Amino acid sequence: MSLREKKKIETKNRIFEVSGRLVKEKGFENTTVDEITTEAGIAKGTFFNYFPTKEALLLYFVEQKDELIYNLIENETKRSIPTKEKIKNLLVRLAESYEKDKELTKLLIFEYRRYIGYSGLKPGEDKSRSHRLNKILHDLLEVGVEKREVKSHIEVKKAAEILTAVYFHSLIVWLKSESCFSFSMDISGKIDLLFEGIGD
Amino acid sequence: MSLREKKKIETKNRIFEVSGRLVKEKGFENTTVDEITTEAGIAKGTFFNYFPTKEALLLYFVEQKDELIYNLIENETKRSIPTKEKIKNLLVRLAESYEKDKELTKLLIFEYRRYIGYSGLKPGEDKSRSHRLNKILHDLLEVGVEKREVKSHIEVKKAAEILTAVYFHSLIVWLKSESCFSFSMDISGKIDLLFEGIGD
DNA sequence: CTTTAAATATGACTATGGTCATGTATGACT
DNA sequence: AGTCATACATGACCATAGTCATATTTAAAG
Structure with a gap:
């Protein structure tokens, strides 16, 4: 597996993990994409590379x-x-x-x-x-x-x-x-x- | 019926009428509140006096x-x-x-x-x-x-x-x-x- | 090691739903 | 008619989902 693929999977997992935690804490509506990306240490746009919405x-x-x-x-x-x-x-x-x-x-x-x-x-x-x-x-x-x-x-x-x-x-x-x-x-x-x- | 009540009803009807037309034309998602209020000749805030969302x-x-x-x-x-x-x-x-x-x-x-x-x-x-x-x-x-x-x-x-x-x-x-x-x-x-x- | 093209990341920017402090019209009371 | 409290209208403003041109990283080719 190339470095690229590894990073991709890792990033997706991090988004998944972080958002899972935040959503459980505060609910889906009250969790913003900004929060998720900040917490996950990625830029906002990156989120939308992984999930269309x-x-x-x-x-x-x-x-x-x-x-x-x-x-x-x-x-x-x-x-x-x-x-x-x-x-x-x-x-x-x-x-x-x-x-x-x-x-x-x-x-x-x-x-x-x-x-x-x-x-x-x-x-x-x-x-x-x-x-x-x-x-x-x-x-x-x-x-x-x-x-x-x-x-x-x-x-x-x-x-x-x-x-x-x-x-x-x-x-x-x-x-x-x-x-x-x-x-x-x-x-x-x-x-x-x-x-x-x-x-x- | 007081003037106030009359106006209220009239405004609500106008919102209803205008939005009905727009929604049929372009769908609900593609119709913005701005459009509705502009077309109805009222301010944006007024819309939310009649419909909470x-x-x-x-x-x-x-x-x-x-x-x-x-x-x-x-x-x-x-x-x-x-x-x-x-x-x-x-x-x-x-x-x-x-x-x-x-x-x-x-x-x-x-x-x-x-x-x-x-x-x-x-x-x-x-x-x-x-x-x-x-x-x-x-x-x-x-x-x-x-x-x-x-x-x-x-x-x-x-x-x-x-x-x-x-x-x-x-x-x-x-x-x-x-x-x-x-x-x-x-x-x-x-x-x-x-x-x-x-x-x- | 360079060069290069493609994949990926970035964040300023846009669009839009919704809020709120302020202004204005209304009608009750004198 | 004049005064005043209240209901209503207003639009600048905010929050946030989603976009996109640009920058950066990667992998492969020379």
């Missing part, structure tokens, strides 16, 4: 954290248990990992939404977090149909979207609520309801 | 539009038809009203999310759009339980949240998609699925 930094944080979580969870989907249990386990594990630090989750999720809601529009590709979960759920449901654990005539695409929708909406509701009900319990109950159906 | 203006737009839509729809919920049909009609009507101008909807929804995702956190009260729909659906479901059209043992709260979640998520997916599938058809199918259940 201040919010891209946040995106990077979220991506890093998601990567960790999804890796931990991937194994879960490989066990041979009923489809419904698999989906429930997956979403409950996800929920639990967010429950570990509600404040941090709040920070990351809301800022992320803010950013993605906007710039996420322009490119044809949607790399949003919901897409990733949606794909996993879609695959699980397809297997479920094959195993006759999921209604064979349902549109798997719609069902996956429903599960994704419920998961993310519940996450937002939980994050916004002052009362500290359990997100994982909530999502677990909702999955039961979704598999059973609402109608009588 | 630039984004509050957008909030105002959305509220105005929502008011119209919900008023149109309210009657729908009063007809004596099965609960499922009522809910379906409600959401399909909502969907149809958004389908009328996808671009405008995109603009309003995404900018709104951006704003609310952030400032919507601070106050205990959540006046978000999803709350309003959630309440309506909750009420409809409760009636449905009484009429034995909805499973009596289900938690109505969870069911309402699920419907709300699916509606808004589908809206976002639709807005983001390039292909022009019908949002109202999509939501209609999903409601069938939700009432039937996913499991076999």
Whole structure:
């Protein structure tokens, strides 16, 4: 690895490290790019050589954290248990990992939404977090149909979207609520309801 | 009405009118407060006497539009038809009203999310759009339980949240998609699925 | 070791949302 | 009508995200 590459990585890491500390201390909005660059010992412009906008930094944080979580969870989907249990386990594990630090989750999720809601529009590709979960759920449901654990005539695409929708909406509701009900319990109950159906 | 009040209303209307025009022409981000105030013939500071932030203006737009839509729809919920049909009609009507101008909807929804995702956190009260729909659906479901059209043992709260979640998520997916599938058809199918259940 | 071109760093500069001390119009009270 | 407190308007000013022409560093070629 050339000196250049080494320096590049080092600089990016320093930005990441410094900004992580500052954001945890004072929140994202209250942390200025000036502060980050000063603290990191680089010029302001340099920051924008590494992250196109201040919010891209946040995106990077979220991506890093998601990567960790999804890796931990991937194994879960490989066990041979009923489809419904698999989906429930997956979403409950996800929920639990967010429950570990509600404040941090709040920070990351809301800022992320803010950013993605906007710039996420322009490119044809949607790399949003919901897409990733949606794909996993879609695959699980397809297997479920094959195993006759999921209604064979349902549109798997719609069902996956429903599960994704419920998961993310519940996450937002939980994050916004002052009362500290359990997100994982909530999502677990909702999955039961979704598999059973609402109608009588 | 005093002269003062008249002037106040007139000024607010002028801001609303001018900014509406500019935003439609050039988008929200590309419309500056300076432009709006210049065009409206007022000083910059005056703008902030009427709207605490630039984004509050957008909030105002959305509220105005929502008011119209919900008023149109309210009657729908009063007809004596099965609960499922009522809910379906409600959401399909909502969907149809958004389908009328996808671009405008995109603009309003995404900018709104951006704003609310952030400032919507601070106050205990959540006046978000999803709350309003959630309440309506909750009420409809409760009636449905009484009429034995909805499973009596289900938690109505969870069911309402699920419907709300699916509606808004589908809206976002639709807005983001390039292909022009019908949002109202999509939501209609999903409601069938939700009432039937996913499991076999 | 020089020279050179490309990658990278730099910080003065711009654009814009938002603030605030000050000025001005309004209407209640005498 | 004249006086005064209050609500409202004003625009100079500030903070900060993001840009860009220029300077510097690196790596390769001669």
